[in-house]
Amino acid sequence: MNIDDIFTGYKQDGNNYIKKADSKNKWCGFSKGVIDELKDRHGLSFNIILWGNTPVDHYFCIPFSRLEHLFTERLMTSGKLADKGLRRWTATIVNNVFMMRANSQYSIDLSEFYVDASSQLAPVFGALVNEFDVDYTIEDALANVKIRIGQSEFRSLVLSNFESKCCISRIAEASLLVASHIIPWSHDKSKRSDPANGLCLFIEFDKYFDRGLISVDDDLSVIVSSRCSSLSGPLQERLLALQGRKLAAPGVTPINPSFLLYHRQNIFDQF
Incomplete structure (x- = not known):
């Protein structure tokens, strides 16, 4: 939407x-x-x-x-x-x-x-x-x-941190990029504006990340849900193609490993 x-x-x-x-x-x-x-x-x-x-x-x-x-x-x-x-x-x-x-x-x-x-x-x-x-x-x-959301500082900081490209695919069309929260917006108010809590993701990958179908390891490699085999064939193919893919390193603010751990423990595999 x-x-x-x-x-x-x-x-x-x-x-x-x-x-x-x-x-x-x-x-x-x-x-x-x-x-x-x-x-x-x-x-x-x-x-x-x-x-x-x-x-x-x-x-x-x-x-x-x-x-x-x-x-x-x-x-x-x-x-x-x-x-x-x-x-x-x-x-x-x-x-x-x-x-x-x-x-x-x-x-x-x-x-x-x-x-x-x-x-x-x-x-x-x-x-x-x-x-x-x-x-x-x-x-x-x-x-x-x-x-305010359209001009949000968080989006600006996150996109700038990844050179305005999806950190997985390097897609660069701004209208298709999401400043995705690692710890979800609704889970922790104090982390909402922290660029260390953000990934610049292509809109499709943002949905996978948000739903817990994928997550990110501490070495910034993509991990795919162990429940992938229960999903439809076409979706399995799309997800498995991301397995092990390395995220582009942020240019200014490092991603906080504790935020990634929170995502893996509380969001990943929870669908």
Whole structure:
């Protein structure tokens, strides 16, 4: 998911509707008043953002334009609350499928808009967990976060440390490079901005590293999960091709061996 594409109009006073939802089956309700206000202000260029209590660092960020066809008068919720003037829509998300009124006839697959704990936006939602448990329209908080992340010192330091190239493959296209945390962002606040906790990785390898499919030994060689044989054949081939490959040495800040050990003990092989 490309955050630049998802957070459309982030320079125009913010455009996000934040909702706390149950994380197990993600039941959520949407106020017609808030939706109408956002449509008046932004047309269809705003986002529905849903996250739950457990964990708080997994969420969906969905352009409203992809959901608009489900937000119709006909699909609004009825009942006592509606009779009292609370006009809203209700939906559930099960296995990444958004279903208006819990009805699979009125649904859309949200897989492409799912963000997990590897996202640098995740802590923002964690900070909001006790603050917003009712309908709330964020003006520019997430927009400002997005800008700060885009200019983050951590990304700049990590990419510079590896000459703006993936330390495994030497791929140099900046849009495909991730400043990957060795100790995950959500695990240790004190390590979040430390360049010794960062690897510059091609986006595919970042996902392998984040999921614990690969890790890095103290000699900076790639190690592949012992459970590789349980994976699909094409993925096994891609992973085994990385086995033993040496990372490019960082140019300025050495990688902290204790951070690599943490990854091997707490992330690697945990999928």
